[in-house]
Amino acid sequence: MLKKASFLSSIKGITEEKVIIIEELRSKYKLKDLLIIAEISKSTYHYFIKTRKKRNETKAEEYKLVKEIFDKHKGAYGYPRITIELQNMGYKINKKKVYRIMKENGLYAGKKKRRYNSYKNHLKIEKDNLIAQDFSTTRPFEKLGTDVTMFITNYGRLYFSPIIDFHTREILAYDVSDNPDFGQTKRMLNQLKEKGYDLTNTIIHSDQGWQYKMKWYIDNVEKLKLKQSMSRKGNCLDNSPTENFFGRMKVEMFYGKSFSSLNHLIDEIKRYISYYNNERIVTKLRTSPVKYRENYFKKGAG
Template identity: 45%
Template sequence: MNSKDKYENERKSIRLIFHEHKGRYGYRRVTAEMRNRGYEINHKTVQRLMNEMGLQCKIRKVRYRSYKGEVGKIAPNIIERNFIATAPNRKWATDVTQINVGAVKLYLSPIVDMFNGEIVSYNISTSPNLEQIYDMLDKAFAKYDCLDGLILHSDQGWQYQHYGYRKRLEEHHIIQSMSREGNCLDNAVAENFFGIMKSELLYAEKFETPEAFMKALEE
């Protein structure tokens, strides 16, 4: 049996999912939907089959890079791609992404709970700075009396290396974890949230103003 015959049904389903979502799904989201439909298939196989069929996600990725070299202290990668949490507030992920609305650049900084994908808190700003990160943290801390032993994972962005950020985590007995340099898969939970948000909100609608986008994001 050749490869094409082996994956005949998978190819049909992949093509169907891709066109159902108007080409907005990349191989990771197609893989997730395939599993929802009962297929046992990994993302590498889906990626290869999509490439063979010429199915490329139409969404243009805009990624804000916060890494500026080592400006503070690098934390170890405690998560090590183990994104499974057995209860809320055990493992959180955070990152910053750039969002273009017309000529305006916005920066979204959320905290995502690995247990259920819930957005614990977020800040959206016209400038990626420490005040944005502190506001996001303060909103999260205000929700819970005790976060002892929580792991908060990020990339090696300069904000997360900063003494003020690390100090805030220490004060709440939160363990800091960081991705390896330049390895976005180490922070896949935050990356996946950004992909979904951009596919289903930012690129799915036409926003005339930053305020219109921010209102839709809140909703």
């Protein structure tokens, strides 16, 4: 302990290191003697203590904010989205600091797993690949994607079929069913129709699944003035935004979770889609899909 006290005099200048050592030794030595050895005035010492306390309080407050957002989104948000949400709330904080806070406190967002592909194509009808892996967009309703993914549980299987806007990432329509029949595709497309969006010349892209080759589907896509597009056979990268959504969705609300029944899972899927559309930040948009769409058309109307 004496060795540590004498070490104070060897540290050049006024540093926080001296203050830290003084704090450690205060229970054994008089503060007055330690300050003399360290060559620090009492006022300087208290300034460092006050500054350090304030910094620790700020650090604790920042952790609390990050943790609240992390928990609110059930571990789905990584540091980029948490940073955006904090900035949207008015806090001046950068990604580097949020990343450090999360790393130091073991807050890790879920990582995507590969989705289960359950459909094979046997029909001969084909549509041109109008997107050709160019998923870039300049506005909502420019390019849409659709597909079906499976949820396997102890109580059976559920099939989820959405239509996704590639620009906003909004789920414009969807259907959940324990039977992947054509009725599911019909309900999904009818739901999109009921929304009343102007979809003139909007591209809707899918794989070569049998649902998208049925006459009813082709005819109703045309009635909505949509332009149908299909991936090349067996090439999941041709519809990667939709594939990526399935992976993210399962990480955030399915993998590692327990469900008491298929109806419970259906309720959780519906709850997740509402959250995803209305609350979850899309990093590139800096807001949620629905808020972005509403603001986009509000500006256009103005």
